Amino acid sequence: MNRFAEMHCSIAQAAGVVAEPWSPLILRDLYLGLRRFDDLARDLGISRNLLAQRLGRLTAAGVVEKVVYQERPVRHEYHLTEAGRDIVPALMTLMAWGDRWATPPGGPPALLVHSCGRPFSPVVTCPHCGGSVDADSVSVLPGPGAAPGPGTWVLAGAQEV
Amino acid sequence: MNRFAEMHCSIAQAAGVVAEPWSPLILRDLYLGLRRFDDLARDLGISRNLLAQRLGRLTAAGVVEKVVYQERPVRHEYHLTEAGRDIVPALMTLMAWGDRWATPPGGPPALLVHSCGRPFSPVVTCPHCGGSVDADSVSVLPGPGAAPGPGTWVLAGAQEV
DNA sequence: CTCTTAAGTTCAGAATCCGTACTCACTGTG
DNA sequence: CACAGTGAGTACGGATTCTGAACTTAAGAG
Numbered sequence: 001m002n003r004f005a006e007m008h009c010s011i012a013q014a015a016g017v018v019a020e021p022w023s024p025l026i027l028r029d030l031y032l033g034l035r036r037f038d039d040l041a042r043d044l045g046i047s048r049n050l051l052a053q054r055l056g057r058l059t060a061a062g063v064v065e066k067v068v069y070q071e072r073p074v075r076h077e078y079h080l081t082e083a084g085r086d087i088v089p090a091l092m093t094l095m096a097w098g099d100r101w102a103t104p105p106g107g108p109p110a111l112l113v114h115s116c117g118r119p120f121s122p123v124v125t126c127p128h129c130g131g132s133v134d135a136d137s138v139s140v141l142p143g144p145g146a147a148p149g150p151g152t153w154v155l156a157g158a159q160e161v
Numbered sequence: 162m163n164r165f166a167e168m169h170c171s172i173a174q175a176a177g178v179v180a181e182p183w184s185p186l187i188l189r190d191l192y193l194g195l196r197r198f199d200d201l202a203r204d205l206g207i208s209r210n211l212l213a214q215r216l217g218r219l220t221a222a223g224v225v226e227k228v229v230y231q232e233r234p235v236r237h238e239y240h241l242t243e244a245g246r247d248i249v250p251a252l253m254t255l256m257a258w259g260d261r262w263a264t265p266p267g268g269p270p271a272l273l274v275h276s277c278g279r280p281f282s283p284v285v286t287c288p289h290c291g292g293s294v295d296a297d298s299v300s301v302l303p304g305p306g307a308a309p310g311p312g313t314w315v316l317a318g319a320q321e322v
Numbered sequence: 323c324t325c326t327t328a329a330g331t332t333c334a335g336a337a338t339c340c341g342t343a344c345t346c347a348c349t350g351t352g
Numbered sequence: 353c354a355c356a357g358t359g360a361g362t363a364c365g366g367a368t369t370c371t372g373a374a375c376t377t378a379a380g381a382g
Contacts, residue, residue, distance in 0.1 A: 013265070025173060075359060090251065107305035108171060127284045133281075140273060182369095
C-alpha cells in the first residue's frame with residue numbers, strides 16, 4: 001500500500017503499521033479495552049471517515065480483527081490479534097521514552113503495573129545475558145535477508161561506522 | 162505542531178516524534194552511522210524537500226542535532242542527541258516485531274549483537290523482577306498527569322477492562 | 323572559466339487527510 | 353404503522369502534505 005511495505009527493513013515494516021498518524025493511539029485504545037467504532041471515534045476525536053480507513057489497514061496488516069458481536073442488525077467490534085497484542089510492549093517502550101523526554105505537565109498520564117505487583121517502566125534487555133540494551137551496547141550486522149535497496153544501502157554496504 | 166503534541170498521552174508524545182512517515186527510518190540511518198543530508202536522501206529515496214523538513218522537526222523535538230563539520234563552505238551533519246540515542250532500543254523492539262510478524266523474504270535484514278557477544282532479539286522486561294512484559298502481564302492505571310481530554314478519556318474514566 | 327559537491331529551497335501537481343453531512347439496516351416506542 | 357434513535361460506516365470537498373525536478377549558494381578542482 002505505502003512504499004514502506006516494499007523496503008527490506010523490519011523497522012519499515014513495523015513503521016507501516018505503527019507510524020501512520022492515529023494508528024498507535026488506536027492500538028492503545030484497543031489494548032485498554034475499547035472495542036466499538038463509535039467509542040474509538042469519540043475517545044480519539046478522529047473523523048469517522050479516517051477511523052474506518054485506519055481500522056481497515058490495521059486489519060489488513062493483521063494486527064486487528066473485526067468480530068461480529070450481534071446479528072440483526074449486524075454489529076462489529078474490533079480486537080487486537082496475537083500480532084497486535086505482541087506489539088503492545090513496543091508501544092509501552094515508546095510510552096516510557098515519552099515519559100522520560102516529553103512528560104506532559106503534571107507527570108506521566110499512565111502507570112504500568114507488572115504482574116509481579118510493582119509499578120514499572122519497561123526496559124529493553126538481551127534475553128541471553130539479561131543486560132540492558134542501549135544504543136552503545138549493540139552492534140548491527142547485515143542479516144540473511146539483507147538486500148541492497150531503498151532504505152537498506154547502509155546495511156548491505158560495508159560499515160565504516 | 163501536530164495535534165498529538167497536545168494530548169496528555171506519552172504514546173502520543175512519542176508518536177509525534179517517531180510516527181511520522183520517514184522519521185523512524187531517518188533515526189535508524191543516523192544510528193547506523195549516516196550523517197550527511199545527501200547520504201540520507203540517497204539511502205532512503207526520500208525527497209530532499211521532505212528530508213529537510215523532517216530533520217528540522219526531529220531537531221526541534223530534541224532527538225537530532227545539527228553540527229557544523231566544516232567552515233568555508235559551511236557544511237553540516239546530523240547526530241542523534243542523548244534523547245535520540247535513548248529511543249534506539251524502542252526502534253529495535255519495533256524491528257523485532259517486524260521480524261516476527263512481517264519478515265521480508267529471505268529472513269531478517271539485520272542482526273543485532275549485544276555487548277555480551279551474542280546475537281539477540283530484544284525483549285521488554287520489568288526492571289524489578291526481570292520478568293518479561295507482554296499484553297497480559299501488565300495493567301494500566303491512571304498516573305498523576307492523567308487528565309480527561311482527547312485521547313485520554315479511557316484512562317481517566319474507570320476501567321471495566 | 324567550467325565542472326563538481328554539499329546542502330538545501332522553490333514550485334507545481336498528485337496524493338492524503340480530515341470534517342461535515344449523509345446513508346443503511348435495524349429496534350424500540352406509542 | 354410512523355417516528356426517533358443507534359451503530360457503523362460512505363460521500364464529498366476543501367485543506368494539508370508529499371513528490372520529483374529544477375534552481376541556488378558557496379566553495380574547491382582542473
